[in-house]
Amino acid sequence: MVNKIALEAKSIFKSFYDPVKIDVLKDISFNIKRGEFVSVTGKSGCGKSTLLYILSTMDSDYTGELIIDNELMSGKTEKQLALVRNERIGFVFQFHYLLNEFSVLKNVMLPGFKLNKFSEELLENNAYDLLKKLGIEKLAKKMAYQISGGEKQRVAIARAMINDPLILMCDEPTGNLDSKNTEIVFDIFNELVNTFNKALLIVTHDQNFAKNTHRTIVMEDGRILK
Numbered sequence: 001m002v003n004k005i006a007l008e009a010k011s012i013f014k015s016f017y018d019p020v021k022i023d024v025l026k027d028i029s030f031n032i033k034r035g036e037f038v039s040v041t042g043k044s045g046c047g048k049s050t051l052l053y054i055l056s057t058m059d060s061d062y063t064g065e066l067i068i069d070n071e072l073m074s075g076k077t078e079k080q081l082a083l084v085r086n087e088r089i090g091f092v093f094q095f096h097y098l099l100n101e102f103s104v105l106k107n108v109m110l111p112g113f114k115l116n117k118f119s120e121e122l123l124e125n126n127a128y129d130l131l132k133k134l135g136i137e138k139l140a141k142k143m144a145y146q147i148s149g150g151e152k153q154r155v156a157i158a159r160a161m162i163n164d165p166l167i168l169m170c171d172e173p174t175g176n177l178d179s180k181n182t183e184i185v186f187d188i189f190n191e192l193v194n195t196f197n198k199a200l201l202i203v204t205h206d207q208n209f210a211k212n213t214h215r216t217i218v219m220e221d222g223r224i225l226k
Contacts, residue, residue, distance in 0.1 A: 009028050012062055014047075029224075032199045033199060049203065092170040096153055098152055173204075
């Protein structure tokens, strides 16, 4: 179903104690559907990265409800949350975090090894197919340190897609890229949304990038302004 809700946040609050109580997120509620490309913007310190950490299930110390693929995340063990992350969420960061000692193809396959659902042969075929879709299959056998920054980010996107996640979460994915590579990455994200019906949530400072997404969530002082 095209408009099925992939992720929903309901009245999420998050506080730190250092040593006094500081409210970092205040009553955050929104949802993202499959096939929707959503950006989150706001000044540094407004709570964007904290929110992403919670939505990605890496931080479970909050109040409110997080529902991913119709499943409530509260009360799950760390092992159960790790499985949700591996199966349903793909991650792309500002820094690609590729492992230099592995080839491009092996880097893409790594989350698949972790999930341990498919044979190595099938994983390798799937990884190659993803590289082909991203126009970088010629890099498959190269070592990660031998390719350019823009290419590395495309490899990181392929790696995020290897387990066929429901939702892709990206933290400043174009922060280190020039305008040409930013455009390439944007087009790839569009393709993932339109052709593969993925839900995309992107934290970005890049206003031009944000205004071209389907919807922009603007944060200020731990709240959603719009």
